[in-house]
Amino acid sequence: MIYFSFSWDDGAVEDLKLMDLSLKYSIPGIFFIPATNPERGVMINEDIKRISVNNFEIGAHTYSHSYLTNVPLQKANEELFAGKMYIEQLLGKEVPHFCFPGGKFNSDLVNISKQYFKSARTADTCSIGHKNSYLIKPTFHFYNRGKKSLIFNGLKNSFRIFHLSLKNISCSDYFELIRKIIADLSSSSCTSYIMIWGHSWEIEKFMLWNKLDNLFQEISGKYPGNILSYSDFVKSQTKQNGN
Ligand SMILES: [Zn+2]
Numbered sequence: 001m002i003y004f005s006f007s008w009d010d011g012a013v014e015d016l017k018l019m020d021l022s023l024k025y026s027i028p029g030i031f032f033i034p035a036t037n038p039e040r041g042v043m044i045n046e047d048i049k050r051i052s053v054n055n056f057e058i059g060a061h062t063y064s065h066s067y068l069t070n071v072p073l074q075k076a077n078e079e080l081f082a083g084k085m086y087i088e089q090l091l092g093k094e095v096p097h098f099c100f101p102g103g104k105f106n107s108d109l110v111n112i113s114k115q116y117f118k119s120a121r122t123a124d125t126c127s128i129g130h131k132n133s134y135l136i137k138p139t140f141h142f143y144n145r146g147k148k149s150l151i152f153n154g155l156k157n158s159f160r161i162f163h164l165s166l167k168n169i170s171c172s173d174y175f176e177l178i179r180k181i182i183a184d185l186s187s188s189s190c191t192s193y194i195m196i197w198g199h200s201w202e203i204e205k206f207m208l209w210n211k212l213d214n215l216f217q218e219i220s221g222k223y224p225g226n227i228l229s230y231s232d233f234v235k236s237q238t239k240q241n242g243n
Contacts, residue, residue, distance in 0.1 A: 142198030
């Protein structure tokens with residue numbers, strides 16, 4: 001059995017395009033959005049509300065897209081709290097999920113974030129199924145990192161990904177290799193939980209919309225009942241770990 005979930009970071013204006021493409025294939029997802037970002041623009045409040053109204057989840061991503069390992073813990077705490085408050089006040093509902101900007105975290109930051117959130121996503125890749133149900137580690141970055149990155153990160157985080165990357169290394173490119181790994185995992189007797197993450201601005205910058213359209217089409221066509229909302233994905237990890 002194979003399950004999928006999708007998460008998108010940074011709240012750039014191209015998130016609206018990502019929302020439209022997700023709606024086209026009825027694919028749920030979460031958008032992790034800071035209030036401001038020194039590196040690029042963030043959507044206006046009305047657009048964030050529009051994404052939420054279309055049944056996508058919105059998660060916190062600090063207040064100002066702060067790389068939390070670079071700031072004092074007191075400042076990190078403020079960033080975590082203010083980022084959560086910003087989205088909660090905008091949408092009028094609880095925001096239980098968080099994602100570390102730049103994937104930067106350490107054990108102190110994990111502990112502080114637990115005061116405010118039920119899960120925190122990282123940017124480590126090549127994890128499938130999670131030993132730690134609070135930290136959600138993604139499987140594939142939807143961005144051309146190159147085929148070798150799947151082998152190296154697989155070696156670090158999942159022997160199955162490592163093995164399948166090597167086995168299928170003759171695929172034409174990174175995206176093709178991901179599709180082949182997914183096909184192999186789906187035919188295995190083990191259950192796999194695949195978290196795909198990325199940034200709409202990156203998809204725009206590197207012209208990856210067609211590739212994402214193809215992936216959405218394939219996953220929604222072959223595994224229509226196996227695409228989980230982010231909250232359900234997090235719950236499935238908790239169950240899997242028996243907590
Ligand atoms: Zn980010």
